[in-house]
Amino acid sequence: MQKVYNFFASIKLTVVLLLVLAATSIFGTVIPQDWQPFQYQQHFGDLGYRLIRFFSLTDMYHSWWFQLLLSFLVVNLLVCTFKRLPKTMKLMRITNPTISRERIEKMRIHESIKSQLSLDATLERVTETIKKGFPRLHVVHSDDTFKGLIAEKGRYSRFAVYVVHFSILLVFAGALIGSFTGFNGFMNINEGADSNVVVTFGKRKMIELPFKVRCDRFLVSFYKTGQPKDYVSKLSIIRDGRVVERKDVRVNDPLRYQGISFFQANYGTNLKGADITLVDPKTGKRLKVKLPYRDVVKIPGTLFRLELVDFKENLSGFGPALGVMIFKKGSDPTGSWILVNFPNFHGNLLGPYKVSVDSVQKRYYTGLQVKKDPGVWVVWLGCTLLLIAIALTFYTSHRRLWIRIEAANPGSVVHIAGNCSKNRGAFKKEFETLTRDIRESLKKAG
Amino acid sequence: MILNSLILSIVTFVYMGAAVLYLASITFKKEFFARIGSVVLLIGWLGQSVGIILRWVESYKLGIGHAPLSNLYESLVFGAWAIALIYLILEWRTKVRSLGVFPAACAFLAMAYASFSKSVESAIQPLVPALKSNWLIAHVITCFLGYAAFAVSCGISIAYLIKARNNPSREAAGNKNKRGRKPDGAGRGIVLPDIHTLDELNYQTIMFGFLLLTVGIITGSVWANKAWGNYWSWDPKETWSLITWLVYAALLHTRAVRGWRGKKIAWFGIIGFACVLFTYFGVNFWLSGLHSYATK
Ligand code: HEM
Numbered sequence: 001m002q003k004v005y006n007f008f009a010s011i012k013l014t015v016v017l018l019l020v021l022a023a024t025s026i027f028g029t030v031i032p033q034d035w036q037p038f039q040y041q042q043h044f045g046d047l048g049y050r051l052i053r054f055f056s057l058t059d060m061y062h063s064w065w066f067q068l069l070l071s072f073l074v075v076n077l078l079v080c081t082f083k084r085l086p087k088t089m090k091l092m093r094i095t096n097p098t099i100s101r102e103r104i105e106k107m108r109i110h111e112s113i114k115s116q117l118s119l120d121a122t123l124e125r126v127t128e129t130i131k132k133g134f135p136r137l138h139v140v141h142s143d144d145t146f147k148g149l150i151a152e153k154g155r156y157s158r159f160a161v162y163v164v165h166f167s168i169l170l171v172f173a174g175a176l177i178g179s180f181t182g183f184n185g186f187m188n189i190n191e192g193a194d195s196n197v198v199v200t201f202g203k204r205k206m207i208e209l210p211f212k213v214r215c216d217r218f219l220v221s222f223y224k225t226g227q228p229k230d231y232v233s234k235l236s237i238i239r240d241g242r243v244v245e246r247k248d249v250r251v252n253d254p255l256r257y258q259g260i261s262f263f264q265a266n267y268g269t270n271l272k273g274a275d276i277t278l279v280d281p282k283t284g285k286r287l288k289v290k291l292p293y294r295d296v297v298k299i300p301g302t303l304f305r306l307e308l309v310d311f312k313e314n315l316s317g318f319g320p321a322l323g324v325m326i327f328k329k330g331s332d333p334t335g336s337w338i339l340v341n342f343p344n345f346h347g348n349l350l351g352p353y354k355v356s357v358d359s360v361q362k363r364y365y366t367g368l369q370v371k372k373d374p375g376v377w378v379v380w381l382g383c384t385l386l387l388i389a390i391a392l393t394f395y396t397s398h399r400r401l402w403i404r405i406e407a408a409n410p411g412s413v414v415h416i417a418g419n420c421s422k423n424r425g426a427f428k429k430e431f432e433t434l435t436r437d438i439r440e441s442l443k444k445a446g
Numbered sequence: 447m448i449l450n451s452l453i454l455s456i457v458t459f460v461y462m463g464a465a466v467l468y469l470a471s472i473t474f475k476k477e478f479f480a481r482i483g484s485v486v487l488l489i490g491w492l493g494q495s496v497g498i499i500l501r502w503v504e505s506y507k508l509g510i511g512h513a514p515l516s517n518l519y520e521s522l523v524f525g526a527w528a529i530a531l532i533y534l535i536l537e538w539r540t541k542v543r544s545l546g547v548f549p550a551a552c553a554f555l556a557m558a559y560a561s562f563s564k565s566v567e568s569a570i571q572p573l574v575p576a577l578k579s580n581w582l583i584a585h586v587i588t589c590f591l592g593y594a595a596f597a598v599s600c601g602i603s604i605a606y607l608i609k610a611r612n613n614p615s616r617e618a619a620g621n622k623n624k625r626g627r628k629p630d631g632a633g634r635g636i637v638l639p640d641i642h643t644l645d646e647l648n649y650q651t652i653m654f655g656f657l658l659l660t661v662g663i664i665t666g667s668v669w670a671n672k673a674w675g676n677y678w679s680w681d682p683k684e685t686w687s688l689i690t691w692l693v694y695a696a697l698l699h700t701r702a703v704r705g706w707r708g709k710k711i712a713w714f715g716i717i718g719f720a721c722v723l724f725t726y727f728g729v730n731f732w733l734s735g736l737h738s739y740a741t742k
Contacts, residue, residue: 025685184676225572265674
């Protein structure tokens with residue numbers, strides 16, 4: 001037990017863990033994390049792929065060993081805090097208030113100043129000068145022969161590093177809350193349609209939302225270069241048949257509703273319907289038919305039914321093509337690819353009819369990323385604290401002055417020493433200024 | 447050539463001049479050259495500031511107004527600007543003028559690469575929607591100030607190692623116990639400050655860089671969360687900035703708690719900057735991800 005405790009109480013472990021995390025993180029940046037198995041096999045060979053799979057490198061930041069390293073870091077952090085916090089608390093208190101001359105002279109930064117004034121008058125001048133910079137002033141000894149003072153500031157600076165570490169734990173906690181109680185997926189909604197099903201990334205789980213999202217309009221504008229400039233989905237949230245929320249969603253400007261955010265992620269077009277003309281080769285009769293996507297339509301005056309089931313932008317180099325099924329009672333349904341740009345193509349046939357395409361209607365769909373992350377506020381809290389605490393750790397320190405004012409004949413002598421928790425260079429300068437001020441104040445009075 | 451590009455190309459040569467002057471000052475051990483070097487660097491930096499502002503204004507005139515931080519060219523230019531700025535602040539605060547070679551050379555190389563490489567497109571380009579965000583601007587600025595501080599720290603680390611080799615007997619062997627010895631400031635006549643000052647300056651610079659990198663990573667996550675709905679997605683660039691952060695965090699721990707000083711910290715500083723370089727160039731050229739817009 002003691003061994004385990006010592007293992008986790010060591011800063012050597014911290015440094016090793018930080019460096020090991022840094023080094024192993026490299027794998028995940030070199031090996032793509034979202035490939036299909038065959039892609040890894042092609043790229044890294046059979047053995048390579050087996051190694052990659054053995055070490056879970058296809059999703060290494062969620063692999064057991066990476067998570068284990070992170071939990072070691074957490075335990076390390078907790079144990080170090082537990083071990084060091086009492087010592088730090090002790091350093092924040094003044095445990096040994098004796099102010100002997102030897103003690104002052106042993107400190108690395110110290111100085112003596114002669115004063116013409118009496119003991120009490122000197123004490124008054126000194127406290128006045130010091131109070132501005134060091135508001136916490138304790139008189140720890142007072143008699144006719146000498147006065148002992150301790151002045152300090154920035155006590156809580158010693159504490160800042162614990163806040164740094166605590167906020168790192170907060171960030172971890174927020175991430176955990178998110179991964180256990182949130183989800184992250186996508187939904188594609190056609191313009192004019194609605195949906196309440198989110199498919200998660202990765203595991204492809206279906207999640208049903210307790211409300212529907214409708215895409216009322218989708219608009220996209222382009223730069224002259226052809227790059228998209230802006231795209232907007234006009235979304236409505238529908239609950240129990242009523243619209244309860246409306247918003248124009250853009251990249252960088254999501255819709256948030258009941259802790260769930262809808263981000264504009266991408267967009268595309270898909271088929272809405274087509275107008276076609278059927279020609280009966282025997283009679284030469286022409287028939288215009290409207291085919292909505294995935295709706296079975298009867299050809300008027302016949303027993304045939306048609307369904308538009310598919311669309312290809314480019315079928316084997318012949319340009320756009322419609323996939324249409326034809327049904328007739330009593331025989332198996334058959335399907336054909338109808339070329340849009342070649343109305344006289346010999347394959348443009350449906351049952352007995354020759355087919356040409358008059359127009360194809362497409363509509364936009366909006367690709368939304370849907371995310372619920374109840375932990376995100378904990379993460380931001382952790383980040384904010386982390387920043388403040390790092391700044392305090394780096395740029396503040398606990399500074400103390402130890403002062404002994406002795407009665408001399410005539411006048412008195414001020415022995416003054418200082419120490420600080422870090423950044424001695426800056427403190428030395430401050431100390432020099434301070435002693436100069438004391439000297440001047442004593443001289444002026446005299 | 448458009449005015450801003452012209453100014454920025456001229457700045458490239460001004461930075462080269464500054465680097466040469468700083469080099470001359472430590473080669474010939476003459477403070478005088480370094481003084482001129484500082485002035486030249488400052489002039490270059492001011493000129494570059496004007497160039498960047500003009501470019502910003504021009505982008506608005508083209509109707510695609512955005513802060514000039516959006517592609518490889520603009521980020522290289524901003525990187526050079528940030529390095530010159532951080533170094534000038536360091537010099538102004540410490541009055542140490544002998545550490546300018548590396549930062550000035552870095553600024554020059556970044557500018558030269560931006561201005562003269564065929565593969566870097568310098569035209570002002572429109573922004574794709576995801577990049578229109580104030581968080582993104584904050585992210586780029588803070589990251590680059592952090593990177594710039596690490597570049598300066600790398601220069602100080604190199605200076606430290608050179609100095610420590612030139613007077614080995616005075617080397618504080620990276621150990622707390624041996625601190626406090628006073629080396630003779632003159633060394634072998636180089637105008638570099640003594641190794642303890644170098645070590646302290648290095649530490650200060652790294653702390654500043656670490657703080658800004660932290661701000662940079664966090665503002666980047668806020669942006670990613672707003673734009674993509676994920677504050678962290680282990681994209682290669684994100685991951686490499688985290689790797690850099692971890693390396694510097696390890697450095698700070700070895701120094702603050704294990705008392706490492708001197709050579710070890712100097713090597714750490716150089717490795718850290720290598721991570722910065724990989725985060726910036728390596729990821730763009732070899733790895734793909736969200737940030738690969740920067741290669742275009
Ligand atoms: C997870 C394991 C970690 C452990 C066990 C750990 C432990 C410690 C300890 C014991 C100290 C010294 C406190 C003192 O001065 O008494 C320290 C300092 C510090 N730690 Fe950590 N730490 C960890 C991770 C981190 C991380 C990830 C960061 C990143 C921000 C960090 C930032 C700092 C800073 C900034 C200091 C102060 C350095 C200074 O005084 O200049 N720590 N750490």
